[in-house]
Ligand SMILES: Cc1cc2nc3c(=O)[nH]c(=O)nc-3n(C[C@H](O)[C@H](O)[C@H](O)COP(=O)(O)OP(=O)(O)OC[C@H]3O[C@@H](n4cnc5c(N)ncnc54)[C@H](O)[C@@H]3O)c2cc1C
């Protein structure tokens with residue numbers, strides 16, 4: 001079983017008195033003992049000892065872990081219960097116990113090249129005009145990702161606007177930007193994930209770009225560290241950056257000038273993959289500090305302690321009610337500091353928060369690059 | 377499990393419960409039932425893996441309000457189902473183990489802060505809040521409730537109250553009982569009562585104290601008003617090593633007698649001092665918190681006392697390090713957990729912690745040590761924390777290994793308790809200072825209470841005529 005690879009994590013975690021239950025994204029919403037990293041690991045460990053999962057155990061592996069890394073942050077044994085869940089999902093796929101949502105996702109990936117079931121030809125429909133202006137090849141490649149292109153093209157448009165304003169020679173994978181494959185990994189389809197990852201790397205290499213900039217932290221994490229961990233060859237001379245890191249460099253180099261007063265009270269949510277996973281905490285804050293007229297206040301839980309929007313680990317597909325509740329807790333924290341804009345740096349987080357903060361409400365959710373575009 | 381899931385009786389009970397709290401708040405899912413089988417006790421967590429199977433509960437119920445809680449208890453009386461209140465499930469005595477199946481009533485959906493009163497320094501919250509969640513909410517406003525047990529991340533307010541727990545700062549801020557002004561409790565019959573949340577009162581006995589430490593046997597605590605404190609300006613540590621345990625004890629006694637108020641005051645016996653702190657002698661860590669001038673003054677006074685008793689000053693660093701890593705020991709390790717260190721090697725010490733007067737606390741250490749090490753394969757060491765002007769608490773660390781079978785391990789587990797608690801009771805101490813009674817110590821309750829145990833039983837019978845609340849705990853009747 002794939003779980004054999006994480007046997008130690010599951011075995012040790014099973015014996016813990018739940019020292020991270022107070023931060024677990026699922027547990028703080030449902031409050032059930034079953035919804036704790038410890039219990040999920042216990043279920044996985046018992047399945048490993050038994051040699052198979054029982055059907056009623058599958059939902060606990062698929063629907064209850066956002067792979068947010070909060071447990072790891074609080075675990076002095078350095079256990080990432082999310083890793084155990086991902087291994088369990090691989091075994092559940094093998095056992096034919098993957099849920100409908102997982103199978104539908106795989107089907108959508110193979111038919112449409114994205115996890116949402118959206119037609120492939122709509123991939124660039126939100127940015128079609130901007131795309132026309134881009135050259136065929138360039139030093140900097142903007143890799144937008146499915147969530148940005150299908151759900152938040154405004155983020156991509158803002159990104160392109162800012163890059164243009166800074167005079168950066170840039171382009172996108174115009175011929176067809178493939179999905180980074182992360183949803184397949186999250187749902188337990190490792191072979192499909194590796195195939196998707198190889199396709200992405202081939203496209204990037206073929207583009208001739210030297211620097212790849214992402215607005216989606218999950219895409220970035222795949223490129224920067226996860227592909228290599230799954231033996232997908234990644235050329236050492238390619239640089240992968242999050243947009244916040246790249247914008248911060250442009251600001252420091254004086255290439256990007258922000259002049260317009262935005263006059264807003266803002267706070268910043270650290271996305272799990274950007275913060276806890278890639279440890280990019282300061283660049284987004286440095287960019288926000290450069291926004292003229294922005295009044296910035298930290299939320300009580302920030303940086304490594306930032307709460308998860310709930311949509312990690314594929315939960316937006318398998319357990320939307322939980323995502324709604326988890327994201328509400330972050331919005332409440334932003335309201336506690338009286339923010340007008342809840343800034344994030346991840347399209348998935350934006351989707352989660354925007355369900356509560358509609359445009360025109362007292363608080364709005366914006367991606368960091370959108371605010372930067374406003375300040376040009 | 378009472379086979380409620382398969383019987384008509386069970387189906388009716390389930391539907392009644394759903395009517396009371398909603399379908400989303402009643403679970404019969406086997407994966408969820410399994411998650412409530414035990415707590416963090418040796419009996420509830422480790423034993424089932426070796427030998428002693430625990431029966432499944434029938435339903436997990438998550439009331440969201442006091443009214444729903446009351447309705448669940450009323451229904452439990454109708455169906456004669458046992459009810460085990462469950463908060464963090466991190467009790468170490470098995471008090472939350474649903475010994476007779478029935479309903480596990482998880483209070484954690486009642487997790488709201490109802491009011492923070494900054495003028496009168498109180499917080500009123502529901503009982504399902506996890507300790508650290510409450511602490512963070514208060515910290516965000518510049519306050520603390522100063523109840524920081526090692527289980528702050530995994531236990532909750534209901535468990536702290538029903539388990540009469542003590543945080544690491546209890547020497548200054550008291551155990552949970554001294555933090556409570558008022559409570560709301562649902563009595564076993566479903567009747568809701570409130571005690572008056574006032575600073576003090578002489579209007580008869582203080583009913584709060586009936587429910588604090590009641591381990592879910594007398595009702596469900598749904599709400600509490602607790603004292604809070606502005607976050608201290610500073611917290612300063614100082615450590616010493618004394619020539620022997622007696623000298624350290626004398627220093628502790630004189631520090632308390634002088635009217636100094638340390639947040640923490642921990643003394644390790646010679647074995648622990650050497651093993652944990654690499655010190656030859658008896659190691660002491662002290663901390664004071666509050667505003668700087670007062671903290672400095674207290675630290676100076678304590679230092680003078682320590683010096684007079686032969687204490688060597690080790691400076692602030694060992695105490696700071698201890699504070700920073702004070703939760704570390706409870707996380708799982710490759711070499712085993714604090715309770716279960718590999719096959720047939722286990723620790724019972726954490727559930728035979730005791731308190732007693734200065735006159736005999738040292739003798740308890742001596743005699744308990746002798747009594748438990750007579751049992752083959754046993755080692756003994758201890759620390760002392762949670763001090764009062766009148767005495768202190770001893771927390772032993774008793775490890776036994778080498779039992780030849782599961783059966784022998786179970787026998788040794790109970791034998792060690794008999795030996796340790798026997799020594800405590802002989803000398804005048806209590807069977808537990810803060811971990812409660814649960815399953816392990818229930819048999820000692822008549823000896824702890826003497827004739828007054830009958831009074832306690834009479835109260836139990838009067839409040840819970842059908843014996844639905846956590847039967848078999850605190851030494852009360854089972855089913
Ligand atoms: C790692 C670790 C460290 C610990 N450190 C300390 C420490 O420093 N100090 C200390 O005192 N203890 C400590 N403990 C023990 C434990 O935290 C306490 O016993 C605590 O009081 C249990 O709280 P809980 O929420 O986990 O309660 P549970 O285990 O859920 O319940 C404990 C008892 O209270 C009852 N109960 C729970 N909620 C209610 C309610 N709302 N109304 C009525 N009855 C209720 C239950 O039925 C049970 O009888 C530690 C435990 C662990 C695992």
Ligand code: SF4
Pocket residue numbers: 012013014016017018019020021037038041071072074075076077078079080081708
């Ligand atoms: S992840 Fe670590 S802290 Fe959390 S339950 Fe597992 S062992 Fe305990």
